[in-house]
Amino acid sequence: MALIVQKYGGTSVGTIERIEAVAEKVIKFRQDGHDVVVVVSAMSGETNRLLGLASDVMERPDPRELDVLVSTGEQVTIALLSMALKKRGWDARSYTGGQVRILTDDSHGKARIQDIDGDKMRDDLNAGRVVVVAGFQGVDADGNITTLGRGGSDTTGVALAAALGADECQIYTDVDGVYTTDPRVVEDARRLEQITFEEMLEMASLGSKVLQIRSVEFAGKYKVPLRVLSSFKEGPGTLITIDNEEDDSMEQPLISGIAFNRDEAKLTLVGVPDIPGVASRILGPVGDQNVEVDMIVQNIGQDGTTDFTFTVHRNEYEKAEEILTQICTDLGAREVVGDNKIAKVSIVGVGMRSHAGVASTMFRTLAKENINIQMISTSEIKVSVVIDEKYLELAVRSLHSAFELAEKE
């Protein structure tokens, strides 16, 4: 007898048949005696259809009205899923974000949840009903419809689980869990039974796009146990846990997974005067132009100058180069050099905190394959390197094997 919040994304509710399959899945949990709150996205394609209508009217649609428009997508799904449950003899009730009063701030299109009133949902659960809630949407203090931004349905699921004190928040998606690395690159990549929130954050931001980063942060903050499962395949998925350092019984592996990203480009400003305030004079204008920067590396200087390197999304390479060329002139730096044929590979694991030698194993493995490391950046639970794009698969495979992450026979 647990309270479970389940979230199904757009692909999982993309057709009437799939909505019926979700109903069957929900009913299995009810039959096992659990209370279930279901959060759903818009049917796949619907949000894009609505955005298309909006852009036919207005090139940059009014944010308030855009939220009124796109929030209908999830509203359609909650009604259909509730019907599918009722048809099978299980009582259900649907709610829009406004109806269960998912109170947000008034930042249309990227609103943040401030409060949720769980009373109505608790009454329904006590009456034996399945509660079906529209993901991705809320209402501000003045009663205006808001949306949490694309992918915000995951956040709705986690927020509801937190507000209701749910035992588990299950995120159903089209993969059956979090893997040690992308199975398309490494054939014997292994599904992780569990992973910590911190690792998950590093994995997600590094390109394992299983969950929205925001929802993982949210789950970590409110200590909601999160599980990633497949909508289409039976299986336990991957449990995302709170990292408990006191817990000695938990034998943590050194490394949980290998993340990678081929969408990056690097830019270096060469011969920058090595004086205080230079970094912000470089990154300030870049940020002002809304170019997001990922890795930043600056080594010690020589002869009064230093080299400043950062990576950006490959799509923004030209834009960043242009900005940097201007900065080069302004700062009296030597030149701008760049490369958009790079890839980033990272090893992630909370275990590395207490073990030296993880980074050196990584570097030795790459050296053995004659892969040159162009940049290095580390955090407490991650080591990232930038390498030539053409070595990406080779690097990921050899690291996966060096850290013994493969599926056990």
Add this chain to the structure above:
Amino acid sequence: MALIVQKYGGTSVGTIERIEAVAEKVIKFRQDGHDVVVVVSAMSGETNRLLGLASDVMERPDPRELDVLVSTGEQVTIALLSMALKKRGWDARSYTGGQVRILTDDSHGKARIQDIDGDKMRDDLNAGRVVVVAGFQGVDADGNITTLGRGGSDTTGVALAAALGADECQIYTDVDGVYTTDPRVVEDARRLEQITFEEMLEMASLGSKVLQIRSVEFAGKYKVPLRVLSSFKEGPGTLITIDNEEDDSMEQPLISGIAFNRDEAKLTLVGVPDIPGVASRILGPVGDQNVEVDMIVQNIGQDGTTDFTFTVHRNEYEKAEEILTQICTDLGAREVVGDNKIAKVSIVGVGMRSHAGVASTMFRTLAKENINIQMISTSEIKVSVVIDEKYLELAVRSLHSAFELAEKE
């Protein structure tokens, strides 16, 4: 400087181009200094698309969830129209039925409006905004989404006009007013400058499907001046007025229009015992089976028996015949006879109240054309006859001419 409520139906907002045209129309009224509240339906086809999704899930969709589903149709339109207004530099704000708190009872799919909170709308109007409200929907006391039933957007328009004390409620549709009869049958049918609520009710229920009957009743009750206009054609339309019997200056024509209906069938129970309680023993079972009865005629009996005739929608002819056959046995009546090749023709006009001879002109006109009258039924402002279907056009044309309703040269 008037306050005008405008309602645009599904055809008028059926494409992005048409929504833009509605925006232009609204702006013209704003430019003339009027305050405008706009009520819109779902884009044409959208409600049927949503109903299709529902029936794919559930043969008889759950009423509460069906309302959650179909109410998204209007929500899409309000957002798009508000965007179209904003794009043109006119401030606008959209509201769902729940957001302006169109409070209804909880009869899902056919809810009735109980109260409207005009405060938000008045604030917006005072701030110079166009208020755009989703038609056809409301919210019950528990916050559940309700719908007023198909065509309920007209009712929303009238109810908002009443709540806000609007100077006029304009219903935009695909015809440019109310005509003396169907112009497809009588070429020189004339658009009426005005018509009374009572006449409009008789015209509407008799098949001139310009306005939803309920909205006309509503407008009459709250004395909201109602105007029917075309979305696509300029013109003054038809004003639906309160019939003021004190007003001598208003020279009322004898007859305002000729209504007709070809969707009827008649059934007669022959040789019914002429005793008290028989009528209800016949109509009781018919009503229990949800068969709607239109005209009912019973003449005086002879030899202790009488004949009892009524008309039903042609689609329900077989069903009604079956029920009546059972009743025939139960009551010991002689037989059931019926005819589904009939049509009803009615003359409507408040003027006939004070003028004898209107009915006899009607009967004489039909006799002159050798059209046999099968049934007659009258009300204070209407005379209806049932005739053989094949004479329908001839009857309507000759009556239109006899009462001199044609367009003046």
